Amino acid sequence: MRKIKLIIALLIAGITVSAQSRHSSINGNHGIPEDLKQLSLWSNAVPDGPGPLGAEKITASGSITNISNPRLIVHQPVKPNGTAILVISGGGYAHIEMGKESAPVANWLQSQGITAFELIYRLPQEGWKTTDVPFQDAQRAMKIIRSLAGQYHINPDKIGILGFSAGGHLAGITATQSNKRFYKPIDAADALSARPDFAGLIYPVLTMLPPFNKTHAKKSILGKTPAKAQEEAYSVELQVNSSTPVTFLAQAADDPISPVNNSYLMNTALKKAGIPVEMHIFQTGGHAWGMGKSNSPTAAWPALFEVWVKSCGFWK
Template sequence: MTDRIETLLQPGRRAFLATVGGGAVLVASAATAQTAPPSTGQPGPAGLPDPVETIDLWPNGAPGLPVSPPVETVIERSTDRDLTDRAVLGITRPRMVVFRPNRPNGAAVMITPGGGYRHIVIDKEGYEMGRWLSARGFTVFVLFYRLPGEGWAAGPNVALADAQRAMRLIRHRARDYGIDPQRVAAMGFSAGGHLCADLLTRFDAGVYAPVDAADRQPARPVAAAPIYPVISMTAPNAHPGSRTLLIGASADAALERAHSPHLNVPANAPPVFLLHAEDDDVVPVENALRLRAALRAKGVPVETHLFAHGGHGFGLRKTLGKPVAAWPDLFLAWAGGLLV
């Protein structure tokens, strides 16, 4: 079993064991003079330090700050020191954490972890996938985006504003990271999968005012991978928690439509890799199926993988011993024709 864990998650040693980071104090990263990654302030297991390189999204601070700003807080949900499961909320300085590969292949993936728009998971759908992909040559940017239920002026568009800005910054700084700006993909999980799907359908939506030269870059990913995504904002398929925090419990049909990616697919959406488990009891598989049908109706290439068993939120660590463990390699095979 140990050999299987190492093989699945990263070549070498203990690949998916995420480190315990530090606390909710925001300090500058020594490597880049940017805001440090979300952290609990506690040391992690030896040999697998947290990444330290970050990119702040907004040079003059994130727009639309609430009158009573949230306080960034990191919660450790695991009791196993060698298998951390952190979540962060109250983000006022949205930023990307960077995973640089030892042997870059010139392609990049921006990851938007899930958390039901209530918080953002750090390890399970962020750092673990960042390590796995960077070990295979991809430069990875894990995005810690603002949460729509925390009072930002952009409301339900606030996370999309961060995702668009992040994609533009990656391209603007492509030379710094040795990547091809034409080979930047997006990947998201659960509510982060909704954000990924929102980006692949509304990459041109004007959800913030341009702030610098980076905003002249396109926000459209060259490919996108929503993984067990929240898609529909309409009952019975909507994830209730994500819907309430994104658009409000009493949102009308027009607001539901505006934030249901399957109802906003343009003809120039990028190719899509979809993954879902049919026994998902948190986000029904119909979410992925609706997006797939909408993409096909617009002639957008879409590869879909449905697994009978897997549940929700499996990421990498919860796939061991199940057929769904094949999904990362399926993604690599698909992405090879688009990114590498």
């Protein structure tokens, strides 16, 4: 039965999506489906603007840039099971790979009864006053989801975060630094906790320290020659503390973009802090596999993640 469900989820994951936001430019039939609700993160002016000018750009494969309207795309199941997950695509903080990562994953979660929120976050090199804008958006997103728990039939103590590649870095910073104030509070939602109850980091970029700091994500956030203190401040494994949520790690040993050491370092840091962690290292699979490459060990991760979240008591 589980195999049948996984096959159905993978078929759902293949559906492309098309753009609706007032800042989007539609390319063919790809983008964000019109039946999906979108929630702007900021009720008035977006912090640290002005940001990029012109329309949002989205490619045929669902890669987004020129983002001035950070928001949540809501995938609401017919029968919500009380769990919600904020899903964050990667793209080196230079674009958002929605079509390959967050959209199919959110569709799969929705099919399982989980309310999934895709995060469309600001990119640090698109004209903002600070490169912290992705962290502002992710932290704000967690608070908004928690504020809407009653409306979406969500248990406010069962809200997780799931990030891929650079999105794994964004999810990791959000999970480990939930008490850090990345922006000034603007409304009642900001009084709520930004801490995820559980975290999934899939082929994540986590450390900004040498020799593993050759990623585009590091350059987008810190530039080419940051000070060591900056590298340490944005290395997720160094931010792990006693309030870090239980964490799931999955990565391929032959990842050519984000060295597998990222997961090993995070696994060690979590264990040292006494935080429950489950790690899966696949011998092959490379990078950017989203729901998992067919005929590859990485195709097993969604089922493994489901079993893990259920074992933690967050998924009925």
